[in-house]
Amino acid sequence: xxxxxxxxxxxxxxxxxxxxxxxxxxxxxxxxxxxxxxxxxxxxxxxxxxxxxxxxxxxxxxxxxxxxxxxxxxxxxxxxxxxxxxxxxxxxxxxxxxxxxxxxxxxxxxxxxxxxxxxxxxxxxxxxxxxxxxxxxxxxxxxxxxxxxxxxxxxxxxxxxxxxxxxxxxxxxxxxxxxxxxxxxxxxxxxxxxxxxxxxxxxxxxxxxxxxxxxxxxxxxxxxxxxxxxxxxxxxxxxxxxxxxxxxxxxxxxxxxxxxxxxxxxxxxxxxxxxxxxxxxxxxxxxxxxxxxxxxxxxxxxxxxxxxxxxxxxxxxxx
Amino acid sequence: xxxxxxxxxxxxxxxxxxxxxxxxxxxxxxxxxxxxxxxxxxxxxxxxxxxxxxxxxxxxxxxxxxxxxxxxxxxxxxxxxxxxxxxxxxxxxxxxxxxxxxxxxxxxxxxxxxxxxxxxxxxxxxxxxxxxxxxxxxxxxxxxxxxxxxxxxxxxxxxxxxxxxxxxxxxxxxxxxxxxxxxxxxxxxxxxxxxxxxxxxxxxxxxxxxxxxxxxxxxxxxxxxxxxxxxxxxxxxxxxxxxx
Numbered sequence: 001x002x003x004x005x006x007x008x009x010x011x012x013x014x015x016x017x018x019x020x021x022x023x024x025x026x027x028x029x030x031x032x033x034x035x036x037x038x039x040x041x042x043x044x045x046x047x048x049x050x051x052x053x054x055x056x057x058x059x060x061x062x063x064x065x066x067x068x069x070x071x072x073x074x075x076x077x078x079x080x081x082x083x084x085x086x087x088x089x090x091x092x093x094x095x096x097x098x099x100x101x102x103x104x105x106x107x108x109x110x111x112x113x114x115x116x117x118x119x120x121x122x123x124x125x126x127x128x129x130x131x132x133x134x135x136x137x138x139x140x141x142x143x144x145x146x147x148x149x150x151x152x153x154x155x156x157x158x159x160x161x162x163x164x165x166x167x168x169x170x171x172x173x174x175x176x177x178x179x180x181x182x183x184x185x186x187x188x189x190x191x192x193x194x195x196x197x198x199x200x201x202x203x204x205x206x207x208x209x210x211x212x213x214x215x216x217x218x219x220x221x222x223x224x225x226x227x228x229x230x231x232x233x234x235x236x237x238x239x240x241x242x243x244x245x246x247x248x249x250x251x252x253x254x255x256x257x258x259x260x261x262x263x264x265x266x267x268x269x270x271x272x273x274x275x276x277x278x279x280x281x282x283x284x285x286x287x288x289x290x291x292x293x294x295x296x297x298x299x300x301x302x303x304x305x306x307x308x309x310x311x312x313x314x315x316x317x318x319x
Numbered sequence: 320x321x322x323x324x325x326x327x328x329x330x331x332x333x334x335x336x337x338x339x340x341x342x343x344x345x346x347x348x349x350x351x352x353x354x355x356x357x358x359x360x361x362x363x364x365x366x367x368x369x370x371x372x373x374x375x376x377x378x379x380x381x382x383x384x385x386x387x388x389x390x391x392x393x394x395x396x397x398x399x400x401x402x403x404x405x406x407x408x409x410x411x412x413x414x415x416x417x418x419x420x421x422x423x424x425x426x427x428x429x430x431x432x433x434x435x436x437x438x439x440x441x442x443x444x445x446x447x448x449x450x451x452x453x454x455x456x457x458x459x460x461x462x463x464x465x466x467x468x469x470x471x472x473x474x475x476x477x478x479x480x481x482x483x484x485x486x487x488x489x490x491x492x493x494x495x496x497x498x499x500x501x502x503x504x505x506x507x508x509x510x511x512x513x514x515x516x517x518x519x520x521x522x523x524x525x526x527x528x529x530x531x532x533x534x535x536x537x538x539x540x541x542x543x544x545x546x547x548x549x550x551x552x553x554x555x556x557x558x559x560x561x562x563x
Contacts, residue, residue, distance in 0.1 A: 070454075071448070071454060094476055095475045098433075098457050098458060103448060105446060112412065114412075115440065132439065134437055140438075146526045193477075195477070200563070243474070248436060252439075257560070278556065308549040311549070
C-alpha cells in the first residue's frame with residue numbers, strides 16, 4: 001500500500017496535495033497496489049482527494065497536532081503507516097516535507113529519496129526513482145533498497161490528474177508524544193503564490209539599476225499572475241526581500257515559465273532556476289551567459305522591452 | 320552550551336558537472352571541493368556567535384575519508400574548538416545520520432546546513448533528530464538563545480514561522496542566520512594545533528544506492544525575438560511553449 005501525506009494549510013488543500021496524491025496513485029499502479037491518503041488535524045472535505053486517485057482517506061486529529069512539530073507529525077504518519085501496513089510513504093518536498101522525510105526514514109529504518117521528480121520505475125523488485133542533484137546540474141536514479149520506502153515530490157514536477165471521485169474518510173487513532181516545539185506565530189504573504197509553488201515567475205537583476213525601478217517587473221508579474229523573484233546581488237543590496245532570491249543559495253524554483261530581466265546568468269543563479277520548463281531572458285548584452293540557458297531571448301533595454309511585453313500580455317489576456 | 324556542527328564536503332558552487340563514462344559517478348577530475356556553504360556560512364558561524372556571546376564549545380563533525388581533513392581544518396580556522404571525523408567513505412543519508420547520532424549524544428544543539436549542494440536532500444538533520452529523540456527545526460533563518468530556550472524563525476512557503484523550543488535540539492540553517500566569515504592567518508595557524516579526533520564508523524547498512532546519473536538534455540539554441548515585437552513572444556509562449 002502507498003500512503004500519501006496530504007498537507008492542508010488552514011484546513012484547505014493546495015495544489016501540492018493534489019500533486020502528491022496523483023503521484024501516489026501512479027506509484028501504486030506501478031506496484032499493483034492501492035493508494036490511500038492521510039490528513040492530519042481538521043481538514044475540510046478530505047474525501048475530495050479521491051478525485052486524484054486515493055481509494056480511501058484517513059485522518060488523525062489530536063490536540064498535539066495543532067502546531068507543527070516534526071517529531072509529533074512523524075509519529076502520526078509513521079503510526080498510520082504501520083497500522084495500515086503501508087510500504088511506500090509519499091510527501092511533498094516543501095518546508096513541511098523537508099522537516100519530515102528524514103525523521104520518517106529514520107523512525108521506520110527506511111530508505112528515502114527526498115526531492116524526486118518522476119514516478120518510480122518498478123522492475124523485478126527494484127524500485128528506482130529520479131531526483132535532481134548538484135542543484136539541478138544533473139539527475140540521479142536512486143534505487144531504494146529497503147522494504148519500506150519514503151519519497152518526497154518536488155512541486156510542479158508532475159501534472160495533477162483526476163482519476164476518480166470523492167471517497168470516504170476514516171478516523172485513525174495513533175499514540176502521539178507531547179510536542180517539544182511551541183509555535184509562536186505563522187506569517188504568510190497573502191494573495192501571491194509562494195515562489196517554490198509558482199508556475200509563472202518574473203525576476204529582476206542588477207540591470208534594474210535600483211529598487212525604485214521595480215515597477216516594470218511588478219507590472220509584468222501582475223499582468224501574467226506571476227510571482228516576483230530576484231537575483232542574489234539584488235537581495236544582498238536589500239533592493240528586494242531575501243525570500244525573493246532565487247539561485248543556488250536562495251530558493252530553488254521549478255515554474256513553467258521563468259522570465260529573467262537584467263540578470264547575466266551566473267552558474268549559481270542557473271542552478272536555482274534551470275528546472276524551469278521555459279526560460280525567457282531579457283538583457284541588453286547579447287553576450288550574457290544566461291542566453292545559452294534560455295529558450296527565448298530578447299536582446300534589448302529591459303526598460304523598453306518589459307512594458308512592451310506587459311502590454312502584449314494584457315492584449316493576449318483580453319482577446 | 321555544547322554545540323556540534325555537522326559539515327559536508329561538496330564540489331565548489333561553480334563546478335561544471337561531468338560524469339564518468341559508465342554514468343555511475345561524478346567525474347572528479349579537476350573538481351574543487353569546499354565546505355558545504357550552508358554548513359559553513361550559516362550553521363558554523365551562528366554556533367561561533369552563540370559561543371562568543373554565552374560561552375561553551377563548538378565541535379565540528381564530518382563523516383568522510385582523510386581527504387576531508389582540509390575542509391575540517393578550515394572550520395577550525397574559522398573558530399571551532401575541535402573536530403571529529405568519522406573515518407568512512409559514506410553509504411547514503413541514513414548511514415551518515417547513524418554515524419552522526421553515534422557521536423552526537425550530550426550536545427545542547429546539533430547544527431546542520433539546510434541542504435548540501437551536491438545531493439540536495441535536506442534529510443540528514445531530521446534523521447539525526449529522530450535517532451536522538453530531540454526536537455528538529457529545519458530551514459531556520461534566525462536563532463536566538465535565552466538560557467536553554469531557543470527562539471527560531473523557520474522559512475515556510477511564502478513566509479516564516481516563529482517557534483520556541485528547549486535544548487537539546489537539532490536545527491538546519493538557511494540564509495539569514497549568520498554572515499560568512501573568512502578565516503584569518505592567526506586562525507589558520509591555530510587550526511593546525513586544534514584536536515581532530517578520528518573515530519571508526521558504527522555498523523549501519525546502506526538503504527539507497529545511486530544506480531546511475533544523467534546530465535540534463537542540452538538546451539537547443541535560444542530563439543531570439545525582435546525586441547520591438549513582444550506580441551510574437553507572447554504568441555510563442557502560448558502556442559509553442561504552452562506555458563501561458
